[in-house]
Amino acid sequence: MTEQPSxxxxxxxxxxxxxxxxxVIAELEASARGRxxxxxxxxxxxxxxxxxxxxxxxxxLLDVHLPGGGGAEVMxxxxxxxxRHLALSVSDAAEDVIGTIRGGARGYVTKTIxxxxxxxxxxxxSEGDAVFSxxxxxxxxxxxxxxxxxxxxxxxxxxxxxxxxxVMRLIARGYSYKEVxxxxxxxxxxxxxxxxxVLRKLQLSSRHELTRWASDRRLL
Amino acid sequence: MSTVPSxxxxxxxxxxxxxxxxxxIGGVAAGLAHHLAVPVLWVRVGFVLAAAAGGIGIAFYAGxxxxxxxxxxxxxxxxxxxxxxxxxxRPRHRxxxxxxxxxxxxxxxxxxxLFVLGGGATWVWPVAIGIVGVALLWRQADEAQxxxxxxxxxxxxxxxxxxxxxxxxxxxxxxAGAVLVLGALVxxxxxxxxFSLARDITIATLLGVAGILVVAxxxxxxxxTELTDERAERVRTQERADVxxxxxxxxxxxxxxxxxxxxxxxxxxxxQERDLRSWLYSxxxxxxxxxxxxxxxxxxxxxxxxxxxxDVVAVGDRDLGEGExxxxxxxxxxxxxxxxxAGVDRxxxxxxxxxxxxxxxxxxxGAGFDPDATPEGRLGVRGSIIDRMARHGGTAExxxxxxxxxxxxxxxxxxxxxAEQ
Numbered sequence: 001m002t003e004q005p006s007x008x009x010x011x012x013x014x015x016x017x018x019x020x021x022x023x024v025i026a027e028l029e030a031s032a033r034g035r036x037x038x039x040x041x042x043x044x045x046x047x048x049x050x051x052x053x054x055x056x057x058x059x060x061l062l063d064v065h066l067p068g069g070g071g072a073e074v075m076x077x078x079x080x081x082x083x084r085h086l087a088l089s090v091s092d093a094a095e096d097v098i099g100t101i102r103g104g105a106r107g108y109v110t111k112t113i114x115x116x117x118x119x120x121x122x123x124x125x126s127e128g129d130a131v132f133s134x135x136x137x138x139x140x141x142x143x144x145x146x147x148x149x150x151x152x153x154x155x156x157x158x159x160x161x162x163x164x165x166x167v168m169r170l171i172a173r174g175y176s177y178k179e180v181x182x183x184x185x186x187x188x189x190x191x192x193x194x195x196x197x198v199l200r201k202l203q204l205s206s207r208h209e210l211t212r213w214a215s216d217r218r219l220l
Numbered sequence: 221m222s223t224v225p226s227x228x229x230x231x232x233x234x235x236x237x238x239x240x241x242x243x244x245i246g247g248v249a250a251g252l253a254h255h256l257a258v259p260v261l262w263v264r265v266g267f268v269l270a271a272a273a274g275g276i277g278i279a280f281y282a283g284x285x286x287x288x289x290x291x292x293x294x295x296x297x298x299x300x301x302x303x304x305x306x307x308x309x310r311p312r313h314r315x316x317x318x319x320x321x322x323x324x325x326x327x328x329x330x331x332x333x334l335f336v337l338g339g340g341a342t343w344v345w346p347v348a349i350g351i352v353g354v355a356l357l358w359r360q361a362d363e364a365q366x367x368x369x370x371x372x373x374x375x376x377x378x379x380x381x382x383x384x385x386x387x388x389x390x391x392x393x394x395x396a397g398a399v400l401v402l403g404a405l406v407x408x409x410x411x412x413x414x415f416s417l418a419r420d421i422t423i424a425t426l427l428g429v430a431g432i433l434v435v436a437x438x439x440x441x442x443x444x445t446e447l448t449d450e451r452a453e454r455v456r457t458q459e460r461a462d463v464x465x466x467x468x469x470x471x472x473x474x475x476x477x478x479x480x481x482x483x484x485x486x487x488x489x490x491x492q493e494r495d496l497r498s499w500l501y502s503x504x505x506x507x508x509x510x511x512x513x514x515x516x517x518x519x520x521x522x523x524x525x526x527x528x529x530x531d532v533v534a535v536g537d538r539d540l541g542e543g544e545x546x547x548x549x550x551x552x553x554x555x556x557x558x559x560x561x562a563g564v565d566r567x568x569x570x571x572x573x574x575x576x577x578x579x580x581x582x583x584x585x586g587a588g589f590d591p592d593a594t595p596e597g598r599l600g601v602r603g604s605i606i607d608r609m610a611r612h613g614g615t616a617e618x619x620x621x622x623x624x625x626x627x628x629x630x631x632x633x634x635x636x637x638x639a640e641q
Contacts, residue, residue: 065304090468141572142536
């Protein structure tokens, strides 16, 4: 937030249903005027890549099901950028959700989310945090336990630490970040660190990739 | 204690399959590895070792390739997902083997084997060429079969079956295979002197007939066994998927918008949305056969009855037996309490179901109450939740405070079998 000069989060909305797109934009303008600015919208993968390149948004609200390969394809074609992606989908099939997170999204929310929650999620993602809904936390626990078969999840997922598992459990139980912090006697910042670690482990499938990620950022 | 005798467990037949997504040659090793639950590398090494030891591995591999059905019978995805997959709107699973590397390596190994084995003997080359020809023909038939599955018209066309989608590659392969088989026969016949010619030609003809049988036999066999259900399945899923696509575009999107308006429409919208969503996307059932589905059924019932949203997240699952019923009943009581007294429109249910423990959490952010100050007359919490769990060897804990919301934690340890005794 501090690196935004004006404090306004620039958002691109990508969804192939014009009605829903309009609804989301109206909702954002109504409940977050001055905090969120919609700088573009797109209906398919090609359009999305072009709009993202042009609009230089902070956050992309990305539908999982899109003509041309889905939200994962948009993230793949955008490559590693500063832009942060937040998946917004009506589908809560484990394969779609986990697949999109593995593609690089920083969070996942369903389309029945309220306006305030959506604004909150967008702002959090723009600040670099991960946004996990209870349902996504459940999928994550399932994926790491190996009890859902998701084609894109490798066998050698790095394990979650006990603390990360604990945090995910609380999120799945419907706790907010603040409540998780209180419950575990840690700071909110620590909760967010754990969430980011979970996200990273999900996106980087193997130990090898995790090591490379760390050394790229001079953490090793 | 009189318990209803539970139905005998249905024995599931595990069938092995070839895995066309993870193939070096025919996907036999990958399929077998999945079936036997061992790393695929072990199976491949095993085949190579067996092949080196007298060729039994090659014969075994070939036999399995012939006999195993091509791909596992995919459990039908919910129709919305099927439709999105067919339109290319979902993230696609990329095949692991894409480059020509494995083929080159296999070719090199084959050539090496030929040179090692066939140093002097003249019979090696004709036989090797014949085998390559048969292999090409076989592979051709194999791919043609997959093409047939993708045929949109649903008709079986003989030329399609043999040539796939056509194209020069298919024709070239067919021609090359035929030429190689013929070449092997001719070489074999010419090799012998005049007096042994008759016998050689007889043998060559027999080999040719056997080759054709090897090529055509399994194809006819598989065609007969798989064609009928393949076609029925394809027609059914496409029909369902098209309806689903329509519903998604109209009803579900509208419902998602309506739900945000705090009008009376929201209760109806929620019920409708839940029905549609489970049919279209999640494939989760509420048939009360497992713990998770029983919890979902309770949640749906209470959503309809009280007009609240109940979000059920379940990790893992197991069958709902006598041992699990008290937990489900206690969860129902906790949910009912939350719906009645908390005064909120949303309750979270989280269940973690493993083989040796069962935890259910019911949480709301409503009015809350002081658990210690509950009057004696109010038996809901004590009788239906705490005592019920204690009677069945579990624990229940209630965390609440005025204004802080309530969380009911139910825990039951022990495996299914223990709980039933």
